[in-house]
Amino acid sequence: MLPAAFDYVRPSDLTETVQILAQRGDEGKLLAGGQSLIPLLKLRFALPEVLIDIGRLEGFEYVRVEGEQLRIGAGTRHAFLAASPVAREHAPALAAAAPQIADPIVRNWGTIGGSLAHADPAGDLGSVMIAANSDFVALSNRGERVLRAREFFEGPFTTALAPDELLVEIRVPLARGRAFGSYSKLERKIGDFATVGVAVCLDMDDGTCRTAGIGLTAVGATNLEARExxxxxxxxxxxxxxxxxxxxxxxxxxxxxSDLRGSAEYKRDVVRVYVQRALKQAGGMNR
Ligand SMILES: Cc1cc2nc3c(=O)[nH]c(=O)nc-3n(C[C@H](O)[C@H](O)[C@H](O)COP(=O)(O)OP(=O)(O)OC[C@H]3O[C@@H](n4cnc5c(N)ncnc54)[C@H](O)[C@@H]3O)c2cc1C
Structure with missing residues (x-):
């Protein structure tokens, strides 16, 4: 099917983007890599009056360390993150998840910001961001605000972003010296969405876990935190x-x-086994 008609604008920078969002945010949609949005347009599940193309904004794709945080531009492509030595060194769970997302074509187009803003409960990155206790920076013409990843996902495909806001940066606390991070994903075949995904981030001190973060993919209405x-x-x-x-x-x-990927009981048990495996690995035990 062809998408319905829409206006198209391509702002030259973030200032212009937030001005357009202030005027047309309610009726518009941001277009980044288009990997989620374009299929929705073609199916006419999304019928925006205007597409605001942020896919080529300059200075929107970066992964760098600032203070105690890894800072990732929301326009960073999955492939860029997957290849980043800085992410590998400072955010092991994120580095483990990035190459497991979709296939090379999607990873070359899809952005981190688009993935998080789309808020698919089967998206891999939301769980990692929850486990790592990350923050998200939202920008509008009212200014910046910082949202906790744990409070960002409000329902399937629904976030705490206001219609006039865009995600501009993701801030992941740096994994300290003895930190452990992993992302385990069960998929039917390479490139598939997760049947179940489990992100684990631990701050370890000589065999003792100081703090733990555990995020779950595809086993709830949003990416979930396993608080207990x-x-x-x-x-x-x-x-x-x-x-x-x-x-x-x-x-x-x-x-x-329960769905085509497996029964609810099976998926719950995969969560148990994946968390157990990650913790054993963190503790230096055999599986
Ligand atoms: C075949 C296929 C397989 C896939 N497999 C996986 C998988 O295994 N794991 C996984 O996690 N994901 C998977 N995905 C999803 C993919 O990761 C996302 O489609 C992609 O990352 C979305 O980013 P995008 O830049 O393309 O966003 P777009 O499609 O451009 O936008 C998606 C949504 O986010 C909004 N948006 C975009 N950028 C911003 C921003 N900066 N601030 C606020 N809102 C914004 C848009 O308005 C839109 O509503 C798959 C997708 C496809 C097509």
Whole structure:
């Protein structure tokens, strides 16, 4: 099907973008890499009056360290992030997830900001951002505001962004010296969306877990935080008992539905097993 008619504007910078959003944010849609939006336009699930093309804004694609944070421009493509040595060094869970997203074509077009703003509960990055306790910077002509990743996803394909705001930067706390980070994804075939995904970020100190972050993909209405599991790990030695308890609690946090990818019961058990494996790896134990 062909998309319905729409106006097209291509602002030259962020200042012009927020001005257009202030005037037409309610009726418009930002177009970044188009990997989610263009299929929606073609199916006429999205019928914006205007497309605001931010796909070629300069200075919108970067991955760099500033202070205690890894800062990622919202216009950064998945492929750029997947190839970033800075991300590999400072955000291991993110570096593990980036090459598992979709296929090379989608990774070359799709942006981090577009992926997070689209808020697909089966999107991989939201869980990593939750596990890593990241912040998102939103910009409008009213100024900047910082949103916590844990409060960003309000429902399927729904976020805390206002219609006149765009996501401009993602801030991931740097993994400290003995930090552990992983992203485990079960997919039917390479390039598929997750049947289940599990992001784990731990701040470790000599076998003890100081703080834990666990995010879950495709097992709820949004990317989920496994809060009870995180609490069970914090300040605790990473022994078998702690690992069993945390993986059980993470499975309890999942709220999957049965579909072609598997039954709810199966998906919940995959969460348990993936959390258990990640924690054993973090604790230097055999699987
Ligand atoms: C075949 C295929 C396989 C895929 N597999 C996976 C997968 O395995 N894992 C996964 O996580 N994802 C997967 N995806 C989704 C893909 O990651 C997203 O489509 C892509 O990252 C979205 O980014 P984009 O730049 O293309 O966004 P667009 O499609 O341009 O925009 C998506 C939405 O975000 C909004 N938007 C874009 N940028 C911003 C911004 N800076 N601020 C606010 N709103 C913004 C748009 O208005 C739109 O509503 C897959 C997609 C395809 C087509």
């Amino acid at each position: 599991a995180e609490v069970a790990l914090s300040g605790r030695r990473l022994d078998n008992e702690a690992i069993e308890e945390a993986s059980r609690r993470a499975a309890d946090a999942a709220d999957p539905t």
